[in-house]
Amino acid sequence: CAPEKRHIVSVFKIIQELLAPSKKKGKNQFQQLMELLPNEHKAKWFAGAALNTAEQSMASVMSTALSRLNAFLDTELEQLLCFDTEIDAETFCNRKSAIFVIMPEENPNTFFMISLIIQQLYREILAVADENGGKLKNRCVFFCDEFGTLPKIESAEMMFSASRSRRLQIVPSSNPSPSYEKNYG
Known part of the structure; x- marks a missing residue:
């Protein structure tokens, strides 16, 4: 997405989308997204074991991420975090x-x-x-x-x-x- 649309709310929405059911059997949305990245991409390093986890475990990881992001979903914090x-x-x-x-x-x-x-x-x-x-x-x-x-x-x-x-x-x-x-x- 465009740089001006890259902010905490975008991250929140992406994680919500990754929680949606996958159309590809045996692969969750997160795994499919990671497959699009080159092997040396840092996101793959950080993903680690999450790439090979069961769908229920992945949903738990994503919901934990969403709950942690909730603290940032504040208008004043968004202004501070989302702009240069x-x-x-x-x-x-x-x-x-x-x-x-x-x-x-x-x-x-x-x-x-x-x-x-x-x-x-x-x-x-x-x-x-x-x-x-x-x-x-x-x-x-x-x-x-x-x-x-x-x-x-x-x-x-x-x-x-x-x-x-x-x-x-x-x-x-x-x-x-x-x-x-x-x-x-």
Whole structure:
């Protein structure tokens, strides 16, 4: 589909279509779609065992994917996710800049996106550091206010320790909260 139609709702619709009954005996819609791709395509790598699973198991996988995507089917999130962003890790690292991510306190269902943004930007910044011999040209700082209210970032401890040697500092701040204690001890 056209680039302007590639967004989270499109993914949701494609998965729904893949759940439709197959006209080809012994092959579900997902398997038929994967057959159209070259063997070295990344989608086939990620599909793994799902390519050889029974139809009922595949339906379970697809319905799980749909339920996970439901969290993204929000008008504000769609605007954020479906259009080009101005956030560029290389520019962020090489120029004096700041990124402010404002978390809507009234909608805790969106908090997971903040964790994802932090993780993704962190990974991209590490890639920029790797391109520069393992260190950023300029020191970067993540001031993560209300860090304790966010969903747990699984690799947070590693992020804190690995970032320092690359000239990236992560400064979490938070009022004491039950979620902070639960997530990070």
